[in-house]
Amino acid sequence: MLPPDSVGVVTRQNKTYVRHRVTAGETLYGLARRYRVSVEDIMEANPSIKGALVSGQEVLVPRVRALVPATAPKAAAATTTGTEAPTAAARSLPTDAKGNRVYKVQPGQTLFAISRKFGVAPAALQRYNKLATNGGVKVGQTLIIVPAGGAAAAAEPAVAAAKPVPTPPTARPERDDETEKERAKEREREADREKEREAAKTKEAEATREKDVAPPSPTATPADEPTRASEVVRKVTESGLAAVIEGGNSEKYLALHKTAPVGTIMMVRNIMNGQVVYVRVIGKLPDTGDNSTVLIRLSKKAVAKLNTPDQRFRVETSYLPD
Structure with a gap:
């Protein structure tokens, strides 16, 4: 989900960027931490930036999360049932002692992001790894991506018990519960970050006022010393x-x-x-x-x-x- 002060996305030379509208007090360093990219990446995408950011300025921020293709009805149907064929990336993963294809969770990854990466539904990953339906994953956690014997064998009981649900005609993949949960969490995190920014601005303004009225220090630093x-x-x-x-x-x-x-x-x-x-x-x-x-x-x-x-x-x- 895009932040409230973003104005959409744009694709240039096969790269996707978030169009961010700068608000008062924002810096390149703050944008880098917010979107989890480096300052160098932002500056490379915006060669016209020469100094501090200006309120109302539009900045292109490289998007690090993979986009889901707009038209993929076959993949979408498989995702909802949990019986899709794993990708080549999933089949190339290392195996554990039981023959399961496994993957170690990296920083910043969610269950939904991992499911997209390897072409396995979030519900299937929860079933393979006995995860709670409302639970997430932790950095360093080892997940079973393709169980021994293949994904189809592990998903067979769930598929037999499931009732078919008609899929409405749409050009977008169906969003599952995991997606909505991730978006809700992101909204909460964004609200917390906004509160922190407002508090920091207030404290900085107070500190600046105190600095303006403070008497000069009796021990001045020489001009050639930092x-x-x-x-x-x-x-x-x-x-x-x-x-x-x-x-x-x-x-x-x-x-x-x-x-x-x-x-x-x-x-x-x-x-x-x-x-x-x-x-x-x-x-x-x-x-x-x-x-x-x-x-x-x-x-x-x-x-x-x-x-x-x-x-x-x-x-x-x-x-x-x-």
Whole structure:
């Protein structure tokens, strides 16, 4: 189900994107966490984005969940009965000691998503694995996808007891209970995320007001030293000198930082021209030698994005710690 502030989907070059309408206060990092994609993927899909997002702006977000074909009556009928033939992917899965084809649940996957991946109905997976009708799956859980002897043999008792239900003519596959449950859960999660965003905005506004009226600190930081982090809500903001990673030839947006954990997605803004780039921290910057006055080192591609000819230049960084 698409979020309330999405305006539909679009397919370009065999890739599907969610058309997201930006609301006040939203950032690329926030969109990446919300849709479970990387900031780099969003920026690649939207080359026109040069800085902060603007309210009302439309952003294309790569969709990571597989789409169900609009016309597949044969597959849809099999899904409702639980007797469909497993896909080649299901038949290529490893077997356990009993001869069952099994699969280990990955992060972010649901029972419905796994059923679509391997062409097996959710009800059949529940029956093979003795799952509760309203239960989900857990990361790392091993599921039987094709039981020993084939799916048809395991589904035979259920099919014999089931009464035929006429299928209304439609161009879309029939939605089962599992789909509706997943959508209900997604709506609840979206409501919780919206509450968290509103609370964060309120706290950030209060912290900004307090900062505006606070007296100047008696110990000022030298101009050539990086300003250490000040945390507002959970957002860490720093300012200081930036330089290029020496000897690096990566074609990605990367960074070395003194305090941010490896894997952190960080916004870097060139204070002189306002240019912004999002980078991924790949290592710790030692506080020795030339690095003693440097806050962050960036890959050559990230420096080029900031559009500066200087070897060292002042930047502002911000990120949300885990």
